[in-house]
Amino acid sequence: MNPYIPKFVKILKIENLAKGIKLFRLAYSCDNQPGQFVELFLPHYGEAPMSVCSHSKDYIEVCVRAVGNITRAMHRMHIDEKIGVRGPYGHGYPVSEFKNKHVYLIGGGTGVAPLRSVVHYALKHRQTFASLNMFFGFRTPNDVLFQHELKEWGLMFNLYLTVDHPTKKWRYSCGLITSLIEEQKLINKNSVALVCGPPIMIKFVVKCLLNQGFTDEQIYISMERLMRCGIGKCGHCMIDGLYVCKDGPVFSYDKIRGMETK
Amino acid sequence: MLSKYQLLLFLGKLAKTNELYAPVKHDEFYDFERITEKGQLTLNFTLSLYSLKQFVMPPEEPIMIFSRTNTKQIMDVQQKIIFGARPCDVNALKLSDEFMLAEPADPYYRASRAKLTIIAVACQQPQLDTCFCAVFQSYKLDSGFDIALYPKGDGYYVKSGSNKGRALLKTNRIKEDNLPAKQPNFKLNKKLAEFKERIANLDDYRKSKSWEKHAKSCFACGGCTLVCPTCMCFDIIDVSELDLCKGIRKRSWDSCQLKDFTRIAGNIRFRRRHSERMQHRYYHKLVWSNSCVGCGRCSIICPANVNMVELVIDL
Numbered sequence: 001m002n003p004y005i006p007k008f009v010k011i012l013k014i015e016n017l018a019k020g021i022k023l024f025r026l027a028y029s030c031d032n033q034p035g036q037f038v039e040l041f042l043p044h045y046g047e048a049p050m051s052v053c054s055h056s057k058d059y060i061e062v063c064v065r066a067v068g069n070i071t072r073a074m075h076r077m078h079i080d081e082k083i084g085v086r087g088p089y090g091h092g093y094p095v096s097e098f099k100n101k102h103v104y105l106i107g108g109g110t111g112v113a114p115l116r117s118v119v120h121y122a123l124k125h126r127q128t129f130a131s132l133n134m135f136f137g138f139r140t141p142n143d144v145l146f147q148h149e150l151k152e153w154g155l156m157f158n159l160y161l162t163v164d165h166p167t168k169k170w171r172y173s174c175g176l177i178t179s180l181i182e183e184q185k186l187i188n189k190n191s192v193a194l195v196c197g198p199p200i201m202i203k204f205v206v207k208c209l210l211n212q213g214f215t216d217e218q219i220y221i222s223m224e225r226l227m228r229c230g231i232g233k234c235g236h237c238m239i240d241g242l243y244v245c246k247d248g249p250v251f252s253y254d255k256i257r258g259m260e261t262k
Numbered sequence: 263m264l265s266k267y268q269l270l271l272f273l274g275k276l277a278k279t280n281e282l283y284a285p286v287k288h289d290e291f292y293d294f295e296r297i298t299e300k301g302q303l304t305l306n307f308t309l310s311l312y313s314l315k316q317f318v319m320p321p322e323e324p325i326m327i328f329s330r331t332n333t334k335q336i337m338d339v340q341q342k343i344i345f346g347a348r349p350c351d352v353n354a355l356k357l358s359d360e361f362m363l364a365e366p367a368d369p370y371y372r373a374s375r376a377k378l379t380i381i382a383v384a385c386q387q388p389q390l391d392t393c394f395c396a397v398f399q400s401y402k403l404d405s406g407f408d409i410a411l412y413p414k415g416d417g418y419y420v421k422s423g424s425n426k427g428r429a430l431l432k433t434n435r436i437k438e439d440n441l442p443a444k445q446p447n448f449k450l451n452k453k454l455a456e457f458k459e460r461i462a463n464l465d466d467y468r469k470s471k472s473w474e475k476h477a478k479s480c481f482a483c484g485g486c487t488l489v490c491p492t493c494m495c496f497d498i499i500d501v502s503e504l505d506l507c508k509g510i511r512k513r514s515w516d517s518c519q520l521k522d523f524t525r526i527a528g529n530i531r532f533r534r535r536h537s538e539r540m541q542h543r544y545y546h547k548l549v550w551s552n553s554c555v556g557c558g559r560c561s562i563i564c565p566a567n568v569n570m571v572e573l574v575i576d577l
Contacts (some may be wrong), residue, residue, distance in 0.1 A: 044502045233496030241550030
């Protein structure tokens with residue numbers, strides 16, 4: 001098996017999630033661990049790493065925001081067209097270690113997507129976690145991702161939503177995600193927090209969690225770097241001797257403290 | 263014992279039937295070049311400017327062709343014999359083998375490596391002023407070669423290091439020698455001793471102001487990573503044909519010293535400062551992977567005269 005050669009698979013489903021953000025379901029069967037990523041290949045546009053936001057043996061789903069050449073080209077694609085995939089790569093969230101623990105998912109914007117794979121895992125493995133608590137933040141109510149699913153999740157798990165700019169219809173909180181966390185007083189014993197989002201959000205959420213008595217080892221963050229090869233050879237994603245593609249992209253905070261911007 | 267005359271005859275014969283590469287002088291430095299006639303060969307060569315890396319990972323290598331819905335692997339590797347690898351190069355190759363062949367192994371590296379036959383020549387003393395192999399003891403030639411030649415007077419002791427090497431010696435009726443127990447031992451001078459001491463606790467020097475001082479003279483050209491025998495970073499580039507029906511995927515050498523090396527979506531770059539990139543390379547070589555062999559090529563090629571040993575001592 002040559003790890004550099006992508007396999008072409010069909011697009012099964014495309015869903016508009018928000019302005020400029022689409023969800024693609026690809027006919028790529030793999031046994032992915034929540035939090036892992038794949039390399040998507042669009043001939044003549046190039047290859048880009050994307051985190052898998054589903055947990056299923058039959059397909060993978062990726063949440064794509066149109067920001068660059070490859071992602072914009074993807075947004076122009078239709079169902080049944082083919083796309084190259086290789087992976088999944090790296091170490092995701094060690095969900096088996098979270099058994100009987102309180103799990104806090106803290107996500108901002110498209111950072112919610114990788115965390116969705118953990119929720120899908122929880123839906124499949126009921127009663128694995130002591131509790132599942134979600135704190136998701138978005139810019140406006142229109143930017144809220146996975147709206148239909150969130151309604152279901154809200155019934156089964158603890159869901160807290162916040163937006164920066166609310167509308168009149170908005171029933172949830174508004175403001176920073178950190179103030180939401182502070183309000184709720186998280187349980188820091190026998191619990192883990194998985195944080196994913198823009199670097200500035202990660203920085204303040206981690207600070208807030210540490211203030212609430214979480215230890216570095218209890219906090220998991222997902223790193224974003226240029227991952228060309230995906231197998232720890234090409235060197236682009238290396239930070240302080242760690243390969244984000246192979247040793248990560250999910251790290252417990254004690255392993256990468258101070259390296260967020262390196 | 264193999265005399266110089268016998269060695270030239272052996273190499274001349276190899277050149278006729280094989281792809282033989284040996285050091286040939288260009289301006290000031292030697293470089294591995296395809297040997298087609300005996301006249302090109304020389305036995306008085308020093309360290310080549312480029313390492314053996316080019317034979318296991320060519321500067322640009324096609325790895326796949328693709329259409330809109332299909333891909334096909336390309337792997338076109340020829341048998342090659344390299345004469346004149348120095349001990350530091352052989353030791354560097356052992357390190358890159360360890361890295362590139364660790365699971366999941368790199369299939370292109372593995373294929374090129376398997377088709378390489380290495381005839382190494384030991385050093386009796388450091389060859390250039392820039393050599394600092396004494397620090398890492400990488401002047402020792404114990405394994406990693408197919409055939410090794412140890413200079414002695416007007417000839418060489420011959421030793422094989424693999425079945426491939428043994429077979430090559432046998433077909434050419436060259437006998438192996440028992441090596442004398444005493445092999446040359448390169449001594450550390452004061453500067454190198456200080457360097458060795460410093461790299462043992464290099465982590466304490468991360469915040470040194472000297473990084474910034476030396477980075478000021480660095481052009482961030484990436485020359486050091488180009489000639490480094492253990493710098494294996496590469497980029498993957500897709501090149502499309504004009505009709506946009508087909509394309510070719512290539513991998514080419516890349517350098518952590520270039521500012522776009524870490525660029526991700528949204529034009530975000532990490533390690534934006536020269537000093538950060540310089541530090542990244544030094545710590546990678548000397549601390550995280552211990553993959554420096556002290557060949558000194560980075561100091562030879564640097565247009566700004568940044569010298570690894572002097573920089574580290576100055577921290």
